[in-house]
Amino acid sequence: MTDPDTVPEPAPETLPDSAETSDRFAQARTAQSVALLEDYVELIGDLIAEHGEARITDLAQRMGVTHPTVTKAVARLRREGLVISRPYRGVFLTDSGAAMADKVRARHRTVVSLLVALGVPPETAELDAEGMEHHVSEVTLQAFEAYLARQG
Amino acid sequence: MTDPDTVPEPAPETLPDSAETSDRFAQARTAQSVALLEDYVELIGDLIAEHGEARITDLAQRMGVTHPTVTKAVARLRREGLVISRPYRGVFLTDSGAAMADKVRARHRTVVSLLVALGVPPETAELDAEGMEHHVSEVTLQAFEAYLARQG
DNA sequence: CAAGTAGTGTAGCCTTGGCTACATTCCGCG
């Protein structure tokens, strides 16, 4: 997961169109695998800001999953170096986790703002942004920001 | 997954924000589970248009996965009533599969067009749209189309 | 018609992200 260059590319002599296509799908797949981590990190940041700590139960409730699911996810976040946690204690962000949280939060706001600026109702914008945001590349994000700036 | 009302909601007196949040994540999760089906259905439609049939190998190549992965996916598509297939024969869309393919293709075009209209380079637009499109609701899609129409 | 190769199918394994059920720890309160 942290090593996307192990993706097998068995047929380099395939049609350029097909190669592009599989790349596109592969990229979408990778983005999806990062999405959950991003959501957790952002949420942990929110909870720490609100309560000084992020508890498993609160994370579970906000994510709409059960607590063992959160425990598993936190284990993965630890492996990725995004959070630190001790048994029966809360979960906290590392520096890189905090950085990711900031980035994700900013991107989320931008996507929502863009949708609203295009006439999407705020609640729908919030809903759709939750899924879309993880697939918005840096380049596209900047285009969004440029549009919003242009718009006023 | 098909039965979201079994989700434990132990604390109905929690902040309204929290309830909304879990709904958002739940919706994003559902959308993600449909995404692959949509991609396959669209691709099958493309291949049938091009070659008169969709072969497992071609699907595998275009999706950037191996053929057993496609076989599994096709089994799921069959279960969902989106395709019909016989062993060692190609894969074909049912009526509902074809309808989904049309819808997905149109949505894909709209999302790409919108990104391009906002100044995203075409290749990036294609890449990002692949992931984003599955999370674009009907309402948001219409907002996109309205913007594009307004734009000319 | 008989090979041989390309295409499919099947088996079995892995990881992720869900879940339930049960065990354990922590903490506040009597």
Add this chain to the structure above:
DNA sequence: CGCGGAATGTAGCCAAGGCTACACTACTTG
């Protein structure tokens, strides 16, 4: 201090979506 309930951890299950390895079918072609 001890006890009970809430929070957390752990075990084990499932489905989905990857993979490799191996078996079988079908088609082309000599």
